Amino acid sequence: MENKKDWTRITQTSSKIERMEAFFSGYGFAPHRHDTYALGITLNGVHSFNYQKTMRHSLPGNAVVIHPDELHDGEAGTEAGFHYKILYIQPEIIQEIIGGNPLPFIPGGISSDQRIVSAISNMLISLDFQLDSLEEEDGIYDIAQALHSASQTGRQRRKLNYKAAELARQFMLDTSSAIVTMDQLEQISGTDRWSLSRDFRALFGTSPYRYLSLRRLDKAKRMIITGTALVDVAAACGFTDQSHMTHHFSKVYGLPPGRWADLMLRS
Structure with a gap:
C-alpha cells in the first residue's frame, strides 16, 4: 500500500480564529495542550487521540471538541490515515458571548450533537476564501451557543469574578514580553491571588502563567x-x-x- 505523505494547510488567520486542514498517515503529533478550543470535523478515516486518559476515536462526520488546556495527541486509527478540518478559538471570545459562565465542556472530546457539528462545519466549508467579517461573527456566536447548550457545566457553585479575571488577562496581553508577577496581577485585578487563579481557570480554561x-x-x-x-x-x-x-x-x-x-x- 502506498504511504501517503502528511500535509497541512492553514488559511490566513483572522483576529479571532485560525482554520486548518490536515492529513496524517500515521502518528500525527505528540501529547500537548494549548489554551484554545480545538474544534474539528473528521472528514475521512479514523482520527484517534488520547484524551482524559482514554483513547478516543472520531469517525467521519463527528465533531472533535478539545477543551482548553486538556492534554491530547493525534494519530491515524487505521492504515488509511485520517483527514480533518479544524479551527482554533480563544476561550475569551466564547466568554464574550456566554457572559461570565464557566467554559462549556463536552465530555469525551467527541460529539455527534448536530448543533455542534453544524456550527463547526459551517465555519470550515471552504478554506480557500477568507470568511466575511459578519459571517465569522455569526459563526462564532453559533459555536458558542451550541457548546453552551450541549455542555454539562450548567451548574455553578460560586459566583465568578469575571471583571477581575479580564483585567488580569488584558494586563498580560499588554506586557506579554515582560516579567509578570502575581503581585502585579493582584493589584491590577483588585482581588487576591488565589481567588484570581481559580476564577481565571474557570473562565479562560488555563492558569494565568500558562x-x-x-x-x-x-x-x-x-x-x-x-x-x-x-x-x-x-x-x-x-x-x-x-x-x-x-x-x-x-x-x-x-x-x-x-x-x-x-x-x-x-x-
Whole structure:
C-alpha cells in the first residue's frame, strides 16, 4: 500500500480564529495542550487521540471538541490515515458571548450533537476564501451557543469574578514580553491571588502563567512562519534561549518549531 505523505494547510488567520486542514498517515503529533478550543470535523478515516486518559476515536462526520488546556495527541486509527478540518478559538471570545459562565465542556472530546457539528462545519466549508467579517461573527456566536447548550457545566457553585479575571488577562496581553508577577496581577485585578487563579481557570480554561506563556508562543509562531531564525524568535518572545522556546513549543503544539514550520509551509 502506498504511504501517503502528511500535509497541512492553514488559511490566513483572522483576529479571532485560525482554520486548518490536515492529513496524517500515521502518528500525527505528540501529547500537548494549548489554551484554545480545538474544534474539528473528521472528514475521512479514523482520527484517534488520547484524551482524559482514554483513547478516543472520531469517525467521519463527528465533531472533535478539545477543551482548553486538556492534554491530547493525534494519530491515524487505521492504515488509511485520517483527514480533518479544524479551527482554533480563544476561550475569551466564547466568554464574550456566554457572559461570565464557566467554559462549556463536552465530555469525551467527541460529539455527534448536530448543533455542534453544524456550527463547526459551517465555519470550515471552504478554506480557500477568507470568511466575511459578519459571517465569522455569526459563526462564532453559533459555536458558542451550541457548546453552551450541549455542555454539562450548567451548574455553578460560586459566583465568578469575571471583571477581575479580564483585567488580569488584558494586563498580560499588554506586557506579554515582560516579567509578570502575581503581585502585579493582584493589584491590577483588585482581588487576591488565589481567588484570581481559580476564577481565571474557570473562565479562560488555563492558569494565568500558562496564558502568558502561550501568548509568547503565539508571537513565536507568527515570526517562525515568516522565516525568522529560531534563535532570534526566542530572544524576541521573552524566552531564555532557543532550547527553552523549543521545549515549551513542543509541549504546547506536539511538534518542535522546525517540524511545525515544515508542515505549515508544505503545499
